[in-house]
Amino acid sequence: MTFKKIILFCHRWLGFISGLVVFIVSVTGCLFCFQDEIQDAFCGYRKVEVQHKPFLDPSVLKAEALKGHKGGTATYMYYYGVDRPAGILVNVPKNGMLYVYLNPYTGKVTHIENPAKNFFIVVEFIHLYLLLPPKIGSLVVGISVIIFMVIMITGLILWWPKRKSDRKRSFNIKWNGRWRRVNYDLHNVLGFYATSIALILSITGLSMVFESVREGIYTTANLGRSYPSEKEVLKSDSLLKSKVNGKPVIDQVFAMAQARSPKAEMFSINEDASAAGTIGINAYAQTLHYYKSDEFIFEKYTGKLLKQTPHDKKSPGMKMNNMNYDLHVGQIGGLTTKIIAFLVSLICASLPITGFIIWLGKRKKSKSKKVKEVVHRRVHKQHLA
Missing domain, CATH: 1.20.120 (Four Helix Bundle (Hemerythrin (Met), subunit A))
Known part of the structure; x- marks a missing residue:
């Protein structure tokens, strides 16, 4: 062969x-x-009227999202942009996950969606x-x-x-x-x-x-070079839990991330619920694009900044992995x-x-050729006979 x-x-x-x-x-x-x-064209709740005032604090939006969902928890949320809603993923016992959209300026719930029933999900x-x-x-x-x-x-x-x-x-x-x-x-x-x-x-x-x-x-x-700081796993000190007072820590750290990334259009907040968990915030340069982002990790009990990784300071490998989604869906270049x-x-x-x-x-061509060859052999034999 x-x-x-x-x-x-x-x-x-x-x-x-x-x-x-x-x-x-x-x-x-x-x-x-x-x-x-497509969803922007058909789903009105994906847009809000721009108001010239700050977004409501995460703790306020979180409280609104959890209303009417007894026993529900919410550890992950997005501020999608000045003309877009905030989105909070709510885990409700027995009912599963719900995605709650709110006006980030007023706190009004604009839409509640079961992700499992969204066509694109x-x-x-x-x-x-x-x-x-x-x-x-x-x-x-x-x-x-x-x-x-x-x-x-x-x-x-x-x-x-x-x-x-x-x-x-x-x-x-x-x-x-x-x-x-x-x-x-x-x-x-x-x-x-x-x-x-x-x-x-x-x-x-x-x-x-x-x-x-x-x-x-x-x-x-x-190129094989090591960047240990990018692999570092940080934890909160649960012994500091008793020292929490005043303004909710999640509001403090969100304000800090906004101040350190003033040009960011979109923010994601991930509040690890475990005792040693941290609060992670990503500040994205462009709405609905996930490539360019500044990353922050905060102590969940005191709000202390444990780590800050601006986009410009990331290794080429980290940038490539951050670019992955935008490349895969083709939105990297608009x-x-x-x-x-x-x-x-x-x-x-x-x-x-x-x-x-x-x-x-x-x-089919191969079968047809074989049939012709068989017929040819039979005719040839008959002719010799």
Whole structure:
């Protein structure tokens, strides 16, 4: 068996193994690319009127969000921006998670949502887990994406024209050809153009599934250099709990983060409920973008700043991992890169289909050839007889 036949064998059978999962993951990726724009267009609660006054303190919004939810807890919240609501994730016993949206200037609850019933959250869960249990689903998706990356590389090897004279023709789709030729070109030409972006989308997706991939990106971007301070795990001193008095600590630390990142448009607050937990605040440079952020860790009992990591001081590896989501959904460069990510995801969804059609065509052609050979042999034997 020649090298090319081995590559073709791997390309074909790996495609059979991963095709359905790749199709589902790619289609859901297409749908998710513009989820913010679509939800902004149809969900009025995602916008509020800008008021020229400070946001209400986190403790005030938290108290409002918990009203009517007996026994509920809330440790995670967002201030999405001056023209957007605040969002608080409330965990209610027996009822599960609810996402409460509030006007950050007045504290009025504008919308309560069950995340499990949000269309785009469901799309995201299919994309990440195929609606299977997370550990199993993420593994299935992760392995399928790795296989898909191998398929893209083997496909490039198979497609690459040997002669320079064939290259110009190979880079274009022959739209006026027979439908089988058009399908063949759609598979090969579009696959070629999509490969580089598809590999980026695949790697960023894998880093969400496998910690080893995330660590690999971190180490590679840092050229192997170590940054111990970025790996440091900080804790609060529970013995200081009795010293809490005056203004709630969460309000104090939020004000401190705002003062230290005055140009930030969006803030996330994560209050670790464990005894030694801390309060983490991320100050994002742009609303609904997660790449550029200043990170703060505070002592949860005294409000003391334990660690501050401005975006400019982060290692290249940390910046790359922070960029992961924005790269994966295509919003790193605004609308243009979102359109590119959408089109590439659409092409990736089409590849298992066009590839299967090519295989069917070759299979039928092979059967037809065998039938003709059998008929020819029988006629030849009869003629000799």
